[in-house]
Amino acid sequence: MQNQKIVSDPKVMMGKPVVSGTRITVEVILEKLAAGETTEQILEAYPRLTHEGIQAALAFAAQALRYDVVYPTIEQAS
Secondary structure, three states: OOOOOEEEEOOHHHOOOOOOOOEHHHHHHHHHHHHHOOOHHHHOOOOOHHHHHHHHHHHHHHHHHOOOOOOOOOOOOO
């Protein structure tokens, strides 16, 4: 799949940002990477996804955070 980018359509995954041409959300890609899955494991689980799609999801997330207010987490004492 060439030129994958992130799109949002209310008719697809309730409007969540997805990799174009798929129903794979940016959210699920980030969750899987955060859980320690490799890009190869994600690509194996989602054959329609490409390395370019994963990179687009990461770039989208970085850009979204750039424009959001991010609050630091408070660590609780054990």
